[in-house]
Amino acid sequence: QVVQIPGGGAFGAKNDITLQILLAMGALATGRPVKMVLDRGESLRTHVKKHAMSMRYKTGATRDGTLVAMQAELLIDTGAYGSWGIEVTEQATVFSTGPYEIPNVRVDSTAVYTNNVPCGAMRGFGINQVTFAMEAQMDALAEKLGLDPFAIRRINAMRPGSTTSTGQVLGPSVGLLQTLDQVEKDLASLPPVEGNGRKIGIGLASCFKNVGLGLGAEDVGRAIAELLPDGKILIRAAGCEIGQGFMTIAAQMAAQTLNLPYDLVEIHHGDTGGPLDSGPTCASRTTFIAGNAVVKASRRLGDLLTDYVAEEHEVPYDRLSFAGGVFSDTKTGEQYTTLADLARQAEESGQRYVGHGEYVVPKTYTTAAALAGEKPEDYINYITFGFGTQAARVAVDEKTGAVEVLDVVACHDVGKAINPQNIKLQIEGSVMMGLGYALSEEFKMENGWNVTDTLGKCGVPRARQAPNVVSSVVEVTDPNGPFGAKGLGEIASLPTAPAIINAIHDATGARIYDLPATKSRVVEALKKE
Known part of the structure; x- marks a missing residue:
């Protein structure tokens, strides 16, 4: 019997085995309590990481901004062991279109073994990466077509009854448009800021995320x-x-x-x-x-x-x-x-x-069920989805490449807010995680060995970097949820990074294609403009 006491955050890593089996064997062999402690370097080497992905996107739209086609190639590094690589690959494929209805989609996704630290479950489970790619595409399209970033997202936003790229028809709980409206309203209410020699930019990103295991798993x-x-x-x-x-x-x-x-x-x-x-x-x-x-x-x-x-x-x-x-x-x-x-x-x-x-949870299906021929009548990939939009305002020093995130405006469709205070804190914590993903966090490997062996080298953002966060929710209740509620544990971390990267482009004209957007990468991107 195992009785779990309230622990710290897991963010996916605790889905994998690390020391648990060794501890159980030690306790069984000795008949005594057993404790194992990893130093920081061992911990960083042992625990699974977010999958590195190389993504190539091609997106087509009509002159009015309506998306008509998308083609993507995803190359996914799962490290030396499989862990959740197959599942992350499929989920990244499902969400590669972002929260938009696109009639013609082709996505080729490949996960490969490498001599790197194993990659597994990490908050977002493959969706963070493709959200970054697709939201950069949406901004590039909007710029090319002379459209407002809000407008192009409204034109293509999923609605009740929309069909995902893998064939699931959405139910009534789809609040994406409402999140766009709320973020636009809150963004307009922010007081103006002075750059003081820095360039000010605003970026936007939307997202959607599954609630529940889905893809055929019993839940x-x-x-x-x-x-x-x-x-x-x-x-x-x-x-x-x-x-x-x-x-x-x-x-x-x-x-x-x-x-x-x-x-x-x-x-x-x-x-x-x-x-x-x-x-x-x-x-x-x-x-x-x-x-x-x-x-x-x-x-x-x-x-x-x-x-x-x-x-x-x-x-x-x-x-x-x-x-x-x-x-x-x-x-x-x-x-x-x-x-x-x-x-x-x-x-x-x-x-x-x-x-x-x-x-x-009602039966869910893998994407193969839709590709194999006629879909089952009860075909769904997931029981429901959350939706969200965030906007970021940044200040960029073009000489040094330093980026300061001044404000993040976030709105998420949670179905029903069971505990509004908890939701506010979830969003604020998620924003900080997204900020680190966008600007500083990096896990470096050389010849199969982690060069990043201390917390300081990870580039985790400091408290002093915390931006002003304006958070809100919309409640589009889900008929299957308890009191109409859905979930927020991961989705609030998805749009922060692409919103920041799009804000850097708005400020400077430079487009960042590789995360994190470190000072040197920002300076290099500026040189190409």
Whole structure:
């Protein structure tokens, strides 16, 4: 049995095995607790990295900006071992068009083994790279056609009923246009800035991202809701808390479902000692998948309690009201009993009230199912998608190549905001990760050995580089999500880098094709203009 305590962020790396098997073998052999510690160089060499990709795009549009064709070649370095290379390759292929409807698409994607550190799951799972490429294309097209960057995206934006390049027809929860509108509004509200010798530029980028494993993988969430002796509700859910706030939103969902105060709900999570396997904490799936299971378990517990009270007090089920831990008559207002009384009676009689919840995602298909001939009638690649738009304002020193990100305006379609404060923090953290991806973070290899062997050499951005972040959400509820919610764990990190790179081009006219846009690369790009 393994009981997980709330840990730090994973961002995909914990989907892979590192020391776990060695620790288990050591504990088994010695019969004692075993601890292993990697120094920073060992950690950087051992843990999987984001896949390096070389991408070649060709995009066609009519004079009014309507996209008609796209051709792309993706060459993906998966390192010395496969890890999640095949899955990342397929996902990069699915999302290579960006959140746009394009009638004619050809994408050739190849993952190759190299003598480099293995690459695997990393926040975005292959979508960050293709979002950078496609959003650069959209800006180049807009410039060529004399269109506003917002306008060309609105013309081609996915809408409810749009079809993705791999054949999935989108449902009603598609809020891309709304995110574009909100970002344009918030961008216009920013106060003007002076360059003081630097060039000021604004860049835009949009994106979409799957919620749930999809592509044929089984995706299940399970939870249990139980009445405790003290009158509180215990939610057991296998979804792991790794800093993303799952315990908070699980308690919120249970409290909302049972019409109880938040402080009457307790959470127990991440325990393999029961039949609650809910799959990995990845794919922006925990709110949607585990959340649905929590709602089902809570609803079932509520039904069990209401059935008991109705029978005990000989009152029709539909006349019972349950709110704030009190059962009462909807017509007369008479109070029958409380949750605390039921808990006390249950403990005295040995009775247990337990609600089980399981949510199974409808069958999904790999892209091969659409390419093999006639699509299955229930063909989908993913249960749902999130959508987002970000704009960045930068100041560029053309002499040194230094880029300062002044502002990032972000808006994301989350379906339903279960915890707005958590969402705000997710977006701010994602922006910093995207900033590092755009400007400074780089993992260098030489002859199969990592030259980048300290955190300082990784180029992680510092707190002083944090821009002003203006964040907002749109709520286009998903009919399959808990209270209409989707997911935000990864998508907010996708458009930041391309927005920054497009802003550099807007400021200087120089186009950056390789990330990160270090000072030397910016200076080199400026020389080519």
